[in-house]
Amino acid sequence: MTLYGCSHGLPSSSIRIEWIVEMLGGHVIDSIPDLRKVKSGDTLFASFKCSWLHADIPPGIRVVIDVDDAFDLQNDYDEWTSVRLLQLFDRADAISVSSPALIKRLPVGLDLRHVPAMIPSSYLMAPAPDDDRARVVGWAAHESMRWVSGQASASDMHEMSAQAAALVTGFMYERVPLPNWPFEVVNLMSIGVAPMQHNEFNACKSALKPLTYAALGIPFVCSSWCVEYRQLAAELGMADSVLAKHADDWQHRLERLIDMPDEEMRELRSELRHKARMHTYLAARPMLAELLEVKL
Numbered sequence: 352m353t354l355y356g357c358s359h360g361l362p363s364s365s366i367r368i369e370w371i372v373e374m375l376g377g378h379v380i381d382s383i384p385d386l387r388k389v390k391s392g393d394t395l396f397a398s399f400k401c402s403w404l405h406a407d408i409p410p411g412i413r414v415v416i417d418v419d420d421a422f423d424l425q426n427d428y429d430e431w432t433s434v435r436l437l438q439l440f441d442r443a444d445a446i447s448v449s450s451p452a453l454i455k456r457l458p459v460g461l462d463l464r465h466v467p468a469m470i471p472s473s474y475l476m477a478p479a480p481d482d483d484r485a486r487v488v489g490w491a492a493h494e495s496m497r498w499v500s501g502q503a504s505a506s507d508m509h510e511m512s513a514q515a516a517a518l519v520t521g522f523m524y525e526r527v528p529l530p531n532w533p534f535e536v537v538n539l540m541s542i543g544v545a546p547m548q549h550n551e552f553n554a555c556k557s558a559l560k561p562l563t564y565a566a567l568g569i570p571f572v573c574s575s576w577c578v579e580y581r582q583l584a585a586e587l588g589m590a591d592s593v594l595a596k597h598a599d600d601w602q603h604r605l606e607r608l609i610d611m612p613d614e615e616m617r618e619l620r621s622e623l624r625h626k627a628r629m630h631t632y633l634a635a636r637p638m639l640a641e642l643l644e645v646k647l
Contacts, residue, residue: 352392352393352394352644352645352646353377353378353389353390353393353394354372354375354376354377354378354393354394354396354643354645355372355377355378355379355380355388355389355393355394355395355396356368356369356371356372356373356377356378356379356380356395356396356397357379357380357381357386357395357396357397357398357401357404358372358379358380358381358398358401365398367398367417367419368396368397368398368417370469370471370632371396371632371639371643372396374632374633374636374639375636375639375640375643375645376645377394377396377643377645386408389408389409389412390411390412391409391410391411391412392411392412393412393413394412394413394414394415394643394644394645395408395412395413395414395415396415396417396643397414397415397416397417398416398417398419399416399417399418399422399436399439399440400420404439408442413444413643413644414442414443414444415443415444415445415446415447415642415643416439416440416443416445416446416447417446417447417449417466418446418447418448418449418453418456418457419448419449419557420449420555420556421452421453421456421551421552421553421554421555421556422456437458440457440458440461441458443461443462444462445461445462445463445464445642446461446462446463446464447463447464447465447466447642448463448464448465448466449466449467449468449557449559450465450467450555450556450557450578450579451465451578452554452555452578453555456555464642466635466638466639466642467557467558467579467630468557468558468559468562468579468630469562469630469631469632469634469635470559470562470563470566470627470630470631470632471631471632472628472631472632472633474563474566474567474627475566475624475627475628475631477537477567477568478537479537479567479568479617479620480537480540480541480568480569480620537567537568537569540569541569541570542569542570542571542572542605542608542609543560543561543564543569543570543571543572544571544572544573544601544605545560545561545564545571545572545573545574545580546573546574546601547573547574547576547577547580549574549576553577554577554578556577556579557579558577558579558580558582558583560573561573561580561583561584561593562583562627562630564623565583565587565623565624565626565627565630566623566624566627566630566631567624568620568621568623568624569620569623570593570608570611570616570619570620570623571593572593572594572595572601572604572605572608573593573594573595574594574595574596575594575595575596575600576596580594581594583630586626586629587623587626587627588626592604592607
């Protein structure tokens with residue numbers, strides 16, 4: 352049996368597939384002709400966003416579809432794409448979801464597995480932000496504070512979120528090479544923010560953004576209403592210090608980090624990285640191998 356991963360989709364989905372497949376010794380394919388390499392008895396692991404995966408998949412191939420983002424079949428896609436997605440879900444032997452909230456968006460009767468947000472072990476080795484320079488709050492924190500206080504428009508928030516997503520997946524607008532992007536992140540910021548507008552779509556989001564901050568040793572503040580954010584904060588033992596509900600919460604928590612003594616900040620960064628270790632792909636290797644039926 353050989354494991355193949357379909358990586359041709361949006362950057363965040365592609366990277367998640369590639370990291371998992373390569374860690375398990377599989378092969379990444381990115382075109383319909385490459386699909387012919389997959390034979391009966393092999394496993395095909397693909398993102399539901401994989402734009403070319405509309406070809407018929409031969410029988411005998413184990414198909415696992417990864418759903419790592421919210422979607423609405425009636426409003427997000429045209430009729431043809433919606434039908435093909437339903438056929439793909441029906442063809443799947445198993446479906447991995449990045450947050451439990453996504454389950455209600457999928458057809459009933461499927462074999463659903465929770466595969467939460469994870470980070471590569473290499474993130475834990477990136478250099479920590481420089482304490483000798485002014486502490487920079489990442490991703491336009493002033494804009495996030497304007498938003499949570501009701502002073503910023505939805506379009507402002509959307510733009511900030513788009514920039515954040517582009518950076519956290521390693522595909523910045525300048526297309527920073529994937530091996531280099533953790534270094535770029537720590538050069539850009541020493542304190543991170545993960546604001547999230549409260550709606551049904553965002554309720555399906557995973558904790559990838561704050562988890563990435565933790566792995567890089569970047570203290571952060573995030574929206575308190577998101578279930579996955581709250582769970583990660585609890586696992587890190589920092590629910591009282593990183594979760595923000597109102598504008599005053601954001602300001603208080605950010606000011607605390609900005610004014611934190613250097614020695615305390617270094618200890619906090621080390622603690623974040625230590626606790627993030629349980630969320631690496633390597634730590635989840637047995638679970639992923641079982642899902643994809645790969646022998647370790």
